[in-house]
Amino acid sequence: MLELEFGLADLACTRFAFSPLWEVVASVRVLKNPAEHPLHRPWVEEVLPRLRSSGVDWGMLADLVPVPTRIIPAFICPPPVTTAPHLEVELATMCATPPERVRLELADMEGPRLAPLRDDPVGGLVKLAEVIRDYWAATLAPYWPRIRTLLEGDVLHRARLLAEGGADRLLNDLDPAIRWEKDRLFVRHRHVSAVRGLGGRGLLLVPSVFVWPRLFSVTTPPWQPTLRYSPRGIATLWERRAADVPAALAAVLGHSRAALLGELEAPASTTDLSRRTGMSMGGVSQHLTALRAAGLVTAHRTGRYVLYARSEVAEVLLAGAET
The missing domain is CATH 1.10.10.10 (Winged helix-like DNA-binding domain superfamily/Winged helix DNA-binding domain)
Structure with a gap:
């Protein structure tokens, strides 16, 4: 169980954001193990053959997202600093990661295609950014308007809950694995059992389509504490409806x-x-x-x-x- 301790400043600084870069990372988990993600089967069936025939070499990215997933290096998907950043903005943040942090977060990771990141983190991050751009174009860019529409709808719903019932209503509605009591948020977490104070930085809430059915968190400095959760309506994202013409x-x-x-x-x-x-x-x-x-x-x-x-x-x- 992960316990997040809130102070008054943390409630005031809690906010929402979208993250195209995180969707890239989370979607890699889906493509590497489609059987574990039946909800996204229609997307996988369209994208995987196209990705194979496109010639995009996404091996470095695949090695950075192990399956089964316990820990993903934070430097490849840092929490966004703005509400709706462009992919290029997030890639610039990624490329600015200090070399020592890159090496530290890669210490326990395996994969032959990670050598450029270990040997030359600065040049390796530039190469990784190119890989991500190619992967994005092949797998997510055509679907991004639909995905973003779903994410925006979720945030609007959460804003109404906040207006109607305050933080208690908002935080208790996020996910069945999340519970708000007094000044603490309790998160049933697969791999983390700890009590973490937010330190006045607030909590960043990031709805994510490819995180389903799990929750992902970031609670270590220097990043803003972050929870990534499934948005409302995720089950309808890939539905095929009759093409009626209004x-x-x-x-x-x-x-x-x-x-x-x-x-x-x-x-x-x-x-x-x-x-x-x-x-x-x-x-x-x-x-x-x-x-x-x-x-x-x-x-x-x-x-x-x-x-x-x-x-x-x-x-x-x-x-x-x-x-």
């Missing part, structure tokens, strides 16, 4: 473009969309170009693949049209 949206965009947005429940190529909708490849390409120019679709190249995905703006439009 009439109101079709009236504005046209039936074909609205239909393409409806089909982009998951990222897809021009070929996939042509096959599903019956439109010609040229027609699909033309409509996607227009949707991309309007900020409703994003394009992501991974090797020989170009995948199209709905933007956050498109997600909001579709949700509004369905209400």
Whole structure:
């Protein structure tokens, strides 16, 4: 059991944040052991073959995330200092890790592809950042609008709980393994049994889709104490719904473009969309170009693949049209 001791300043400094870099790290656990993560099976089935054929060498990253996972080096996923950092901001923080800390956190880790980090931490971190960028492009970038929408919805829900019932209501609702009593947060933890004071730094709460069904924590200096937990609605993240075209949206965009947005429940190529909708490849390409120019679709190249995905703006439009 992990016990976190709160003071008045800690309650005042408790906050939420998202972390694209943490999602990278947590998703590696899923791809290395898919059988243990049935909730993410639809994502794994789409991403793993694409990752294999893309030529992305993610071996260094894989060695840094052991399975089964007991400890992940904190330097590869430091708690974010802003609410919604860009991946590049988090990579810059990672690359600024002092060499002695990199070596210390690698002391008990095995893996032949970790030698560059041990021998030259500064250069090794630059190489690791490149690996993460390639992995992100192949596995997470096309899905990030959907993931971020889920995370934002969770934080809005938590904010309402805080407004309605204060810290007691907020913290007791986070996860069945978390319990708030008086000035302490009790966390049922697989590998940590300790009492830790927050020291006036507050607690950073990070909803994470790939953490399910576990909780992950960071409680050692110099990082802000952090809990990573599963957001509400995680079971619906990869659901496939019928690609119905909202009439109101079709009236504005046209039936074909609205239909393409409806089909982009998951990222897809021009070929996939042509096959599903019956439109010609040229027609699909033309409509996607227009949707991309309007900020409703994003394009992501991974090797020989170009995948199209709905933007956050498109997600909001579709949700509004369905209400």
